Amino acid sequence: xxxxxxxxxxxxxxxxxxxxxxxxxxxxxxxxAIDKKTLKIIKIGFEAQEMIGKTPKNLxxxxxxxxxxxxxxxxxxxxxxxxxxxxxxxxxxxxNAVICVPSRINxxxxxxxxxxxxxxxxxxxxxxxxxxxxxxxxxxxxxxPRGIMVVDIGGGTTDIAVVxxxxxxxxxxxxxxxxxxxxxxxxxxxKEHGIVIGERxxxxxxxxxxxVSPRPERLTMTVSGRSMSTGLPKxxxxxxxxxxxxxxxxxxxxxxxxxxxxxKTPPDLIADISTDGIILTGGGxxxxxxxxxxxxxxxxxxxxxxxxVSCVVKGAGQxxxxxxxxxxxxxxxxxxxxxx
Numbered sequence: 001x002x003x004x005x006x007x008x009x010x011x012x013x014x015x016x017x018x019x020x021x022x023x024x025x026x027x028x029x030x031x032x033a034i035d036k037k038t039l040k041i042i043k044i045g046f047e048a049q050e051m052i053g054k055t056p057k058n059l060x061x062x063x064x065x066x067x068x069x070x071x072x073x074x075x076x077x078x079x080x081x082x083x084x085x086x087x088x089x090x091x092x093x094x095x096n097a098v099i100c101v102p103s104r105i106n107x108x109x110x111x112x113x114x115x116x117x118x119x120x121x122x123x124x125x126x127x128x129x130x131x132x133x134x135x136x137x138x139x140x141x142x143x144x145p146r147g148i149m150v151v152d153i154g155g156g157t158t159d160i161a162v163v164x165x166x167x168x169x170x171x172x173x174x175x176x177x178x179x180x181x182x183x184x185x186x187x188x189x190x191k192e193h194g195i196v197i198g199e200r201x202x203x204x205x206x207x208x209x210x211x212v213s214p215r216p217e218r219l220t221m222t223v224s225g226r227s228m229s230t231g232l233p234k235x236x237x238x239x240x241x242x243x244x245x246x247x248x249x250x251x252x253x254x255x256x257x258x259x260x261x262x263x264k265t266p267p268d269l270i271a272d273i274s275t276d277g278i279i280l281t282g283g284g285x286x287x288x289x290x291x292x293x294x295x296x297x298x299x300x301x302x303x304x305x306x307x308x309v310s311c312v313v314k315g316a317g318q319x320x321x322x323x324x325x326x327x328x329x330x331x332x333x334x335x336x337x338x339x340x
Contacts, residue, residue: 003093003123007316009100009133010080010113012065012156013178013283015045016310017087018317024310026087030155032075033061041075044082053198067175068102068130068157069109070116081120094123098319100133100312103159103171126319130154131161132168133315134281138305142166147269148276151258151294152312153177153284158254160261162269170264176253178284181206188246189225193236197225206287209240212251213289247287255297262298277301281311 007018010030017026028045035042036058043051051061064075088095101113110127117125131150135142142148142163152159155178161171185202189195201223209219219240227234258278262270278300280291285308295302305311 136315137311147272
C-alpha cells in the first residue's frame with residue numbers, strides 16, 4: 001500500500017507523528033515564527049522555538065494551539081501541513097490519519113481540526129480522545145469489560161477518562177496542565193523577586209527542580225531574568241520547595257477533576273480501578289511526585305506509564321491500524337467511534 005497511515009498527537013506544546021511500520025517519525029514543538037508585516041511564516045517547529053522571547057520587532061514566535069485546541073487556524077493549518085509533508089517524505093499520496101483531541105471537545109473545535117487536517121493534506125480522518133489513545137499507547141487491553149482509568153497531563157489540558165469495552169465511560173478535561181505550571185512560576189518570580197522571566201526559563205525550572213510532592217532533598221537553581229526596577233539583567237535563586245508551593249493550586253484543580261470523574265464512575269468499574277490503579281501519561285506526569293499526590297488524595301494506587309510523553313501518539317498509531325477498514329470515510333463526516 002502506497003498511502004501512509006499516520007497517528008498524530010496535535011498538542012499545545014508539541015506535535016508527534018507515528019507512521020505504521022516505522023513508529024514515531026516526528027516530534028517537534030508546536031511553534032510558528034511569523035513576519036508581522038507580511039504575515040508570512042518564517043520558521044516552524046524547533047527552529048521557531050529557538051526564537052521564543054528572542055525575536056526582533058518584525059517577527060513573533062507563537063503557539064497556534066492553546067488549551068489543546070486550535071487558537072490560530074491559519075498557523076495551525078500551515079504548521080500541520082509542514083509536519084505532515086516532512087513525515088510523509090517523497091510520497092505523492094495523501095496520508096490517512098488518526099488525530100488525538102481532548103475529551104469534551106465541542107463541535108466548533110472539532111470542525112476546526114477536521115478542516116485544518118483536510119487543508120493540510122489528510123485524505124481520510126478519524127479523531128480519537130486523548131485518554132483513549134493514551135490507554136492504547138500504554139499497551140492496556142481496552143476491549144475487556146474492565147475499568148481502566150487514565151490521567152493524561154499534557155501541555156494545554158489534563159484529560160481524564162475511565163475506559164471499558166473499547167469506549168469512554170466517563171471523561172473530563174480541564175485546562176490546567178504543563179503550560180499553566182509555567183505561567184504560575186513566571187507569576188511567582190515576578191511577584192517575589194521583581195524579575196521577569198520567559199516561558200522557556202519557567203519550563204526549565206519546572207523540569208529541573210519542579211515537584212508537586214516534597215523531594216527527598218532540596219534542589220536549587222540560579223536563573224537570570226530582567227529586573228522590573230532597573231530593566232537590567234538580574235540573577236535569582238529558586239528552590240524546589242518554592243516551586244512545590246507555587247504549583248499547589250494547579251495540582252488541586254487536577255486532583256479535584258480526578259475525584260469528580262471517579263464520583264461519576266459505575267461502582268463495578270470503581271472496583272476494577274481500585275485493584276489495578278490509575279495510569280498517568282503525558283509530559284506533566286513526569287513532574288516529581290504527581291503519582292504520590294494523586295494517590296494520597298484519591299486513596300488508589302497511581303502509576304506512571306513507561307515513556308509517558310509518547311503514549312498518546314503511540315495509541316493513535318495503534319488506532320491507525322484500523323483505518324484500512326475506513327478507506328472511504330470522508331474527512332468531514334460526523335465523528336464516530338473507531339472501535340466498533
